[in-house]
Amino acid sequence: MIICVNLKKNKTKFKLYKMKLLKNIFTLLLTVLIMSCSSSDDNVEDLTGQTGDVILKFDNGVGDQDFIFETTYSKSNNESFKLTNLKYIISNIEFTDSEGNTFMYPSEDNVFIVDEEDANAAGEIWITLNDVNAADYVSVTFGVGIDQDRFALGADGQGDFLELASEKGMMWSWATGYKFVRFDGTYSNTTLEDEALNVHMGSVGTSLDNYREITLELPNSVIVREDTSPEIHIKADLEKVWDGITTATFEEGYNQVHTSETQTPVIANNVINMFEVHHVHND
Amino acid sequence: MKDFQNIKKVTVLLLLLLLQSNITKACNKNPFCNNYKEYDFFCDLCSCSTSSGSLGFGTLSNKNFIGIRYVYQNFESKNGIFDNSPITKEHFNTYQLWAQIPLSENFFVSANLPYQNLKRIGIDGNETIKGLGDISIVGWYKLIFYKKQKDQPILADKEASGHSLKFGLGVKLPTGKFEEELSDNINPGFQVGTGSFDGVFSLGYSYRKSKYGVNTLLSYYLKGENKNQYQFGNQFSYNANFYGVFSTKKMGIMPFIGVSGDVYNQITQYNETINDTNGSVLSASLGSELAVDKFVFGTSYSVPLRQHLFGDNVRSKQQLSVYINYAL
Numbered sequence: 001m002i003i004c005v006n007l008k009k010n011k012t013k014f015k016l017y018k019m020k021l022l023k024n025i026f027t028l029l030l031t032v033l034i035m036s037c038s039s040s041d042d043n044v045e046d047l048t049g050q051t052g053d054v055i056l057k058f059d060n061g062v063g064d065q066d067f068i069f070e071t072t073y074s075k076s077n078n079e080s081f082k083l084t085n086l087k088y089i090i091s092n093i094e095f096t097d098s099e100g101n102t103f104m105y106p107s108e109d110n111v112f113i114v115d116e117e118d119a120n121a122a123g124e125i126w127i128t129l130n131d132v133n134a135a136d137y138v139s140v141t142f143g144v145g146i147d148q149d150r151f152a153l154g155a156d157g158q159g160d161f162l163e164l165a166s167e168k169g170m171m172w173s174w175a176t177g178y179k180f181v182r183f184d185g186t187y188s189n190t191t192l193e194d195e196a197l198n199v200h201m202g203s204v205g206t207s208l209d210n211y212r213e214i215t216l217e218l219p220n221s222v223i224v225r226e227d228t229s230p231e232i233h234i235k236a237d238l239e240k241v242w243d244g245i246t247t248a249t250f251e252e253g254y255n256q257v258h259t260s261e262t263q264t265p266v267i268a269n270n271v272i273n274m275f276e277v278h279h280v281h282n283d
Numbered sequence: 284m285k286d287f288q289n290i291k292k293v294t295v296l297l298l299l300l301l302l303q304s305n306i307t308k309a310c311n312k313n314p315f316c317n318n319y320k321e322y323d324f325f326c327d328l329c330s331c332s333t334s335s336g337s338l339g340f341g342t343l344s345n346k347n348f349i350g351i352r353y354v355y356q357n358f359e360s361k362n363g364i365f366d367n368s369p370i371t372k373e374h375f376n377t378y379q380l381w382a383q384i385p386l387s388e389n390f391f392v393s394a395n396l397p398y399q400n401l402k403r404i405g406i407d408g409n410e411t412i413k414g415l416g417d418i419s420i421v422g423w424y425k426l427i428f429y430k431k432q433k434d435q436p437i438l439a440d441k442e443a444s445g446h447s448l449k450f451g452l453g454v455k456l457p458t459g460k461f462e463e464e465l466s467d468n469i470n471p472g473f474q475v476g477t478g479s480f481d482g483v484f485s486l487g488y489s490y491r492k493s494k495y496g497v498n499t500l501l502s503y504y505l506k507g508e509n510k511n512q513y514q515f516g517n518q519f520s521y522n523a524n525f526y527g528v529f530s531t532k533k534m535g536i537m538p539f540i541g542v543s544g545d546v547y548n549q550i551t552q553y554n555e556t557i558n559d560t561n562g563s564v565l566s567a568s569l570g571s572e573l574a575v576d577k578f579v580f581g582t583s584y585s586v587p588l589r590q591h592l593f594g595d596n597v598r599s600k601q602q603l604s605v606y607i608n609y610a611l
Contacts, residue, residue, distance in 0.1 A: 059363070059364055059365075061364070061365050064365055064366040064367075065365055065366060065367050066363060066365035066366075066367050066368055121406050121407045122362065122363055122368075122369075122406070122407070123363065123368075136553075219558055220552070220553075220555045220557060220558075221553065221555060223553055233364065235364055278364045279364075279557075279558065279559075281466075282552055282553055283463045283464055283466055283511070
């Protein structure tokens with residue numbers, strides 16, 4: 001009998017111990033859960049004097065297709081094209097934060113040539129901006145081409161860019177100025193095959209201003225800090241060059257665009273609207 | 284795949300050895316012969332958000348066990364923003380030490396300690412990350428329903444109705460390393476760990492007859508923010524499996540067929556949600572378990588029926604798991 005009682009006692013003890021253990025485990029689990037849910041301090045950071053890098057990735061495509069040299073893409077009016085040259089000038093990159101403050105990249109360095117020839121394995125052309133003021137930016141603004149102020153600085157005021165532009169075939173003469181975009185290749189339609197296609201749009205001296213700017217909202221804030229280098233992935237849709245705001249038909253003269261006062265503004269307005277921020281990476 | 288093949292070899296070998304050594308043993312020494320208890324499924328919580336957490340955590344007959352499991356999953360991720368952007372192939376190998384330990388008649392704890400070996404084969408070369416994954420611990424309370432007793436004396440043992448419910452509450456710990464730069468990838472699941480404390484809430488229902496049974500489990504994962512201010516989206520997982528029981532004197536075989544799925548919320552980074560990071564996947568699975576003596580050998584294979592992951596930029600191809608458990 002005594003043994004029996006003892007056994008029972010032990011059993012009860014054991015049960016009690018187990019319940020205690022369980023209780024402890026559940027309490028621990030709950031504590032961890034609650035701890036992991038509590039929000040971190042949202043102190044306002046002091047960003048004065050802090051700068052970081054921002055990378056703009058330009059990714060050329062035609063509609064939903066990645067752009068590849070010598071590949072045929074179709075457009076409106078039964079026309080198709082393939083290109084051997086695809087370049088454009090990007091300048092005056094400016095960021096705006098959530099409070100409306102802006103940061104303009106230093107003017108002398110704020111001009112770039114995006115050349116598909118320079119694309120990496122993923123087909124992206126990177127523009128790296130150093131020493132951008134730390135902030136949470138919500139939009140980016142840039143222009144295609146060279147604005148009149150920059151052109152007015154004269155040949156000497158262009159810095160190294162003049163040489164780069166010449167090397168890349170993005171200049172006519174100094175008097176005529178820069179080619180803002182350069183699309184070379186061939187086009188075909190129902191009757192013609194592989195006819196020359198050369199779209200070289202720019203301003204013409206000071207008489208015709210084809211410089212255009214666009215502001216793109218960022219799908220997520222670009223958080224610039226000392227230790228981050230956020231990336232802005234910009235999709236450029238070549239379809240819009242000819243089937244954008246205005247439809248440009250090769251056979252009607254848009255196969256050769258150079259300094260025409262009527263054709264170049266059409267291309268300029270179409271080109272500036274081919275850009276879209278696909279996504280950003282913050283890390 | 285090599286890992287998988289090796290495991291397969293080992294499994295087959297072990298299986299043969301065991302069959303030989305146990306074949307002569309009397310059935311009454313085998314606790315599994317006539318005593319299939321239940322099929323326990325819960326989400327494996329192994330690799331990160333893309334891995335279908337609902338992949339059957341299948342263990343039959345032995346409610347409590349310690350075992351090892353190997354899970355192979357592969358994905359195809361679009362490496363770019365266009366329809367014809369190149370595809371990166373991803374192979375996720377996960378090795379798990381897992382256990383289910385009883386605390387009392389109605390309480391038990393399950394734990395999972397994963398080791399990850401993840402590989403990407405892309406246009407710009409291969410990339411491998413490996414290491415300890417996120418350990419998870421879930422405490423369970425099991426509610427067994429009994430048949431109503433009318434004419435039985437009060438002291439008689441209650442007869443189980445076959446229906447049972449279980450409630451789980453657990454955590455996933457940030458024991459796996461989260462690498463911020465990897466979050467650039469199209470497949471954000473290419474991480475050894477989430478870097479966060481996550482909560483797990485589960486509700487399971489089971490019904491078992493002598494020759495077949497059904498298991499269902501619903502789980503919700505409350506994902507915490509990690510130190511990189513990166514937070515995987517909360518996840519809802521579900522699965523339902525139907526199994527049959529075929530037993531001989533020496534062993535038991537339990538084939539099963541089921542469906543499982545996951546629904547993911549968007550990822551949050553720096554307090555902003557990121558587009559195209561939510562999604563869902565619905566899979567069909569097929570598998571079987573073999574119980575011999577105190578060992579259970581299991582395998583399951585699952586393929587997605589319908590999926591929409593990360594803006595359709597990531598496609599889950601298949602999942603395969605192989606495990607060996609030892610009854611405690």
